[in-house]
Amino acid sequence: DIQMTQSPSTLSASVGDRVSITCRASQNIGNWLAWYQHTPGKAPKLVIYRVSDLKSGVPSRFSGSGSGTEFTLTISSLQPNDFATYYCQQYNSFPGTFGGGTKVEI
Amino acid sequence: EVQLVESGGGLVQPGRSLRLSCAASGFIFDDYAMHWVRLVPGKGLEWVSGISWNSGTRGYADSVEGRFTISRDNAKNSLYLEMNSLRAEDTALYFCAKDPTDRLGYCSGGKCYSMNYFDYWGQGTLVTVSS
Numbered sequence: 001d002i003q004m005t006q007s008p009s010t011l012s013a014s015v016g017d018r019v020s021i022t023c024r025a026s027q028n029i030g031n032w033l034a035w036y037q038h039t040p041g042k043a044p045k046l047v048i049y050r051v052s053d054l055k056s057g058v059p060s061r062f063s064g065s066g067s068g069t070e071f072t073l074t075i076s077s078l079q080p081n082d083f084a085t086y087y088c089q090q091y092n093s094f095p096g097t098f099g100g101g102t103k104v105e106i
Numbered sequence: 107e108v109q110l111v112e113s114g115g116g117l118v119q120p121g122r123s124l125r126l127s128c129a130a131s132g133f134i135f136d137d138y139a140m141h142w143v144r145l146v147p148g149k150g151l152e153w154v155s156g157i158s159w160n161s162g163t164r165g166y167a168d169s170v171e172g173r174f175t176i177s178r179d180n181a182k183n184s185l186y187l188e189m190n191s192l193r194a195e196d197t198a199l200y201f202c203a204k205d206p207t208d209r210l211g212y213c214s215g216g217k218c219y220s221m222n223y224f225d226y227w228g229q230g231t232l233v234t235v236s237s
Contacts, residue, residue: 046223
């Protein structure tokens with residue numbers, strides 16, 4: 001299975017900050033990468049698919065970039081609702097695998 | 107509005123069985139593949155199993171192959187996960203997740219080579235395996 005490694009595992013930030021999360025794949029996954037946001041007690045939400053396509057309804061302060069083995073999720077100006085754990089997922093190969101998560105905390 | 111509501115979790119002894127259910131609404135259920143994904147404490151998310159729109163293709167993670175069975179009832183807009191021979195390492199929050207397509211990914215000859223992402227998730231049901 002393809003291993004996905006996220007960094008950092010925890011990120012401390014303030015409202016209004018620009019933050020970036022990195023996800024590295026153990027082999028080339030092309031553009032087949034998604035990002036999810038999860039807050040405890042709530043359903044995880046798809047934020048981005050195919051590296052940089054924003055799911056309908058997701059604010060434009062979220063953006064994704066990268067290709068091959070290295071990818072980045074950026075939040076341009078952190079809002080109170082954005083404090084959550086973020087996971088990347090590759091779906092280039094079966095089974096799809098997730099990164100270990102990045103907790104964005106105040 | 108898409109809604110996925112899981113149920114059936116609980117505390118169970120090792121070696122016993124449990125059946126999870128997921129009630130779907132807000133979309134045409136039999137147009138889409140469905141999955142189970144779990145959040146393992148201290149480890150993160152792990153895809154568990156998936157099923158195509160017509161139950162023609164089913165896939166399992168190696169860690170549950172032979173012990174778990176996924177099924178769906180399109181007439182009832184419901185997804186199920188039958189979990190047998192449960193182990194302590196199956197302890198997790200189990201999510202039902204919707205596929206954006208009707209299939210698991212690219213599958214041929216009984217083997218799948220790619221997957222999809224998940225565009226909607228439920229809130230999860232907690233399974234604790236402990237004596």
